[in-house]
Amino acid sequence: MKHIQTVNQPTLQLTRNSGGCGECQASCQSACKTSCTVGNQVCESKK
């Protein structure tokens, strides 16, 4: 495409029915700890 560069291969829609295994790390967002938002995480099963 000439006007648009897509920088990722998004998978969010695909995970509506396939995710939820719950094996991923907890993602506390408080400043005093791991300060991790879910946006900063990778799916455990795709590592």
Add this chain to the structure above:
Amino acid sequence: MKVEMKQKIHKFIQNGMYILLDINSGAVHVVDKMIFDIMDYFDGENDGEVLAELAGKYAEADLQEALEELHYLMKIQQLYAPDLDVPPTFKQKGLVKSLCLMIAQDCNLRCKYCFGDGGSYGQERAIMSPETGRKAVDFLIEASGPRKHCEMDFFGGEPLMNMKTVKAVTEYVRQREKETGKKFKLTLTTNGILLNDENIKWLNDNEFSLVLSLDGRKEVHDAMRPCVGGQGSYDKAVANFHKCLDSRKGGDYDYRGVYTYLRGTYTKNNMDFTKDVLSMNDEGFDILSMEPVVLKDSPLGFTDEDLPRISEEYDKLVEAYLERWRKGKGFFFFHFNMDLSNGPCVAKRLSGCGAGHEYFAVAENGDLYPCHQFVGREKYRLGSLDEGVTDQHWPQYFRESHVLNKEKCRDCWARFFCSGGCHANADLFHGDIRQPYETGCEIQKKRLECAIAVQAIMKLEKNK
């Protein structure tokens, strides 16, 4: 443009780059100025209106070409992707998989911004007994049901002030792992003062991930993180962190498995926090995190008036981060890290931090709370290790307090990245975990825009 379509996208300019995010697919598009302008009007089925609105600004042939590209994105569900509802994979009840142990509700520092009142959490200074710690292990094994991976975070106060319990709990964890087939990930957060050779060796041998607290420049750190007697703690902490990190070189330590990283807090006194991040990197540390302080009615805390300055500083940090990366001297900054293609599933994005339904804190006396920040907020006491979870209301309320159930989150573009923010902060500012702390939201959104831009820039430059 229809409002409901506007709520499906977010467009912004970062580092001179025009970025279009499709919220429900997570697709990130770097676009030209014409597409950026078109997206003020385009709702997927109003090409005529777009052409009329922008006729004076762009040639019709160019606009037609751009519209074709946008229709193609829609076809492959990377623009205006369908709204995400609560999926069947998001179980009605949470499964507790992670515990934070308040190993020592006492501390050898008196940090000016401490939410835990110098480690005591507004209660008597006390340490957790080995017996209570072992009960917590049994509680987690039972509560986590079929889940294989469990997490235990040794927290305080300063957990190294109570190594007796840290060691006893760890020994018991290893025993119970063998008996149950569970696998525990252990993390310890420390200010570093007691991180001596003996403790470092023991933590390495027992495969602990470590979160090390440092606020950046020596003068900033010493002003905020004094010892009980008032003297600065920087020199001691940094010397010990060097020893610790040197001892971990060449091992199996990375940030996803057994990790070691430095984290800092910035306050109103150092809104030039880029200097603090770079100071840590210059000191030789390269896995870093730096967070805004959260304080209410404090001269160190932030208000909306500080947002333009903070936003400007994140722009600076992006520049500095990329500059070092381009020179082959990059560092890992936790908040710019984002895997745009392999992020968590929808269920995880709704679960958020898990506080109160997947994650509990255990106070030194064995009482259970939704997370470490709620310790001492009696309204939220969930039960105890001896009684189990006696409160029937809060775990379910926390479970259901996800972004699709919170009025201010439902339409926010960042909802699937931040997952609704920190419940404890919401409670602190509004007395209600469903009303997010707005100043924190604005900072989070700016940081996410920076993270998305950083990932996009790095990807495009690598492709060149």
